[in-house]
Amino acid sequence: MDNSGLLFQLASKGLLVGLLAGVIVWSSKDRNKFRKLVWVTVFLTFDVIMFGAFTRLTDSGLGCPDWPGCYGHSNPLAAMEHIRAAEALMPDGPVTVMKAWIEMIHRYLAMGIGVLIIAILVLSWRFWLRSGKTAPQFSPWFPLALFFFVCLQGAFGAWTVTMKLQPVIVTIHLLLGMVLLAMLTWVGARQNEHLPVAASARRLRWPAAIALLxxxxxxxLGGWVSTNYAALACMDFPLCHGALVPEMDFDNGFTLWRSLGMTADGEYLPYPALTAIHWTHRVFAIVVAGHVGWVAWKAWRTEGLQKTGLALLGALALQIAIGISTISLKWPLALAVAHNGCAALLVLLTVMLNYKAGIAGRSGDPLQARQNDSPIRPHRTTNA
Structure with missing residues (x-):
């Protein structure tokens, strides 16, 4: 298949995913379809992050070893001859029928997010112009940044395959997915109305920003653990190899530019390097849990932030439990995927907390003032 035909068929699949999401938006009872579109896109992005973790953890990242298609085709069915041949040569290798489907479904979903972000950009421009450029919740500049960002994320998705799962590329790809979720959440927060927030919440602005950092x-660090397959480098908890500070090789473990499983010199990555990667992630988790937990507790005790603070406390407790369970139960796949999903949930809630703390102390209801000029007259909601 020539490149133009391949790109057309792939684009049509991404458009189909976007249209299915669009049906959910336009069939909903929510009169504010734009707000609904943004939050459906947030939900789909959250799902793709979890499915991306499933793709990575099932070793399906090279299920189709070329990009953007699968052996030059838009779906594994058309590439079945090549997939079967590769599977026959290496039955336990990176290319199997199942892994090819997992990888391509991940790509279709990711393309669907791109379609939805384009829709958000177009609609934001339309509503912003109709409002006389006076409705800040429809300002198109942030959706425009989203569009360029999702293109960057797509580029790293391509490099993930073409550079054969280079750990630093895969880790950045994971991080960019989380940043995309955070940006979409911020856009969604601009569309929601929120309960009045106490002026004292202003004191949480910097702590909340530090929590997000x-x-x-x-x-x-978690992405570096996952992409280097270091999740089971420490099989015991709370110690690691029976020691608080086990034998570790930080130089090789945190050399960024190297092939998967290899040192920069082309040797096999020593086990102490994997231990260093895992141990660092585990120790820094104590710092993160302490600060995020304190910020969430303060939010829980602040008027207008109680629900977000309580949800953040719950997500943090769940993440800690999942992290310990993955070690105790020797990293079962479902828990590993849930660990990634809970990290995404923590990002979403921390962004919401940052947004709400940022609007604390403003006079009146800022979103009610915007709605007076809104071209779509959304209903009052109090979504987190």
Whole structure:
């Protein structure tokens, strides 16, 4: 198949995913279809992050070893001859029928998110112009940034395959997915109305921002654990190999530019390097849990932030429990995927907390003032 035909068929599949999401939006009873579209896109992005974790953890990242298609075709059915041949040569290798389908479904869903972000951009421009450029919740500049960002994420998705799962590329791909979720959540927060927030919440602005920064670093470390397959480098808890500080090789473990499972010199990655990767993620989790937990507790005790603070406390407790269980139960797949999903949930809730703390102390109801100029007259909601 020539490149133009391949790209057309792949684009049609991404458009189909987007249209299915669009049916959910337009069939809903919510009169504010734009707000509904944004939050459906947030939900789909959350799902793709979890499915991306499933793709990575089932070793399906090279299920189709080329990009954007699968052996030059738009779906594994058309590429079945090549897939069967590769599977026959290496039955336990990276290319199997199941892994090819997992990888391509992940790509279709990701393309669907791109379609929805384009729709958000077009509609935001339309509503912004209709409002006389006076409705800040429809300002198109943030959706425009989203569009360029999802293109960047797509580029890293391509490099993930073409560079054969280079750990630093895969880790950045994971982080960019989380950042995309955070950006979409911020856009969604701009569409919601929120309960009045006490002026005292202003004191949480910097702590909440630091919580988001620490969470970002921890996600990077977690991605580095996952992409280097270091999840079981420490099989015991709370110790690691029976020691608080086991034997570790930080130089090789945190050399960024190297092939999967190899050192920068082309040797096999030593086990102490994997231990260093895992141990660092585990120790920094204590710092993150302490600060995020404190911020969530303060939010829980602040008027207008109680629901978000309580949800953040619950998600943090769940994440800690899942993290310990993955070690105790020797990293079952469902728990590993849930660990990634709970990290995404923590990102979403921390972004919401940052947004709400950011609007604390403003006079009146800022979103009610916007709605007076809104071209779609949304209903009052109090979604988290």
């Amino acid at each position: 620490l969470l970002t670093i921890q996600i990077l």
